[in-house]
Amino acid sequence: MDIATRLRDIKSKIKKVALETGRETHDINLVAVSKTFDIPAIIPALEAGQLEFGENRVQEAVRKWSKLREDFSDVVLHLIGPLQSNKVKEAVATFDVIHTIDRPKIARAVASEMQKQSKRTKLFVQINTGEEGQKAGIYPDMAKNFIKMCRIELNLNIAGLMCIPPAQEEPAVHFAFLYKLASEMNLTGLSMGMSADFEAAISLGSTDIRVGSAIFGNRN
Numbered sequence: 459m460d461i462a463t464r465l466r467d468i469k470s471k472i473k474k475v476a477l478e479t480g481r482e483t484h485d486i487n488l489v490a491v492s493k494t495f496d497i498p499a500i501i502p503a504l505e506a507g508q509l510e511f512g513e514n515r516v517q518e519a520v521r522k523w524s525k526l527r528e529d530f531s532d533v534v535l536h537l538i539g540p541l542q543s544n545k546v547k548e549a550v551a552t553f554d555v556i557h558t559i560d561r562p563k564i565a566r567a568v569a570s571e572m573q574k575q576s577k578r579t580k581l582f583v584q585i586n587t588g589e590e591g592q593k594a595g596i597y598p599d600m601a602k603n604f605i606k607m608c609r610i611e612l613n614l615n616i617a618g619l620m621c622i623p624p625a626q627e628e629p630a631v632h633f634a635f636l637y638k639l640a641s642e643m644n645l646t647g648l649s650m651g652m653s654a655d656f657e658a659a660i661s662l663g664s665t666d667i668r669v670g671s672a673i674f675g676n677r678n
């Protein structure tokens with residue numbers, strides 16, 4: 459299957475789950491995760507009309523998308539990988555949406571950089587729902603205070619929450635948890651669901667699914 463066919467296939471699956479679970483298709487945003495794939499692999503997705511893309515490394519995104527955006531200026535770029543302080547300036551300049559705000563230091567740096575660049579980047583707070591030591595994201599028991607701090611102290615407009623469930627666990631449990639935490643904090647955005655589980659994520663309220671291999675094929 460080529461990329462355009464895969465994209466169509468995923469969109470029809472999104473539509474089907476939305477219909478079955480009482481969601482509106484237009485409330486579900488498909489972020490095509492193009493990390494590790496180079497420009498020639500991305501162009502067919504752009505030509506098929508896909509506009510939202512996700513990358514996990516700032517440097518890689520700058521390299522690929524500074525070129526691609528010359529021809530496709532409507533692209534919306536999402537940072538879905540961990541953010542380091544020394545990359546914040548470039549990240550704010552490059553990305554329209556950052557899904558991985560997960561600690562005070564990064565929140566402060568992003569807030570200050572948005573002010574400097576007069577940019578309103580859309581922000582998600584990443585929650586480490588599985589409490590995995592090696593994974594990014596704030597732990598659930600610290601999440602509410604962190605979100606409050608982002609809102610009150612930094613005046614950040616947090617759009618929602620993001621999670622990556624542990625590989626060996628049932629993702630639905632984590633999606634349901636994220637949904638509950640988001641509603642308690644009056645947040646409407648939910649960045650959850652990948653190639654293997656985006657349908658479950660939609661049925662549990664996802665607004666932004668991040669799909670890579672189901673569109674571009676397996677990564678090496």
Ligand SMILES: *Cc1c(COP(=O)(O)O)cnc(C)c1O
Nearest residue numbers: 491514538652653668669670671
């Ligand atoms: C790689 C990645 C994805 C996409 O994963 P697939 O299984 O290829 O769909 C989604 N979210 C994050 C944070 C990723 O790093």
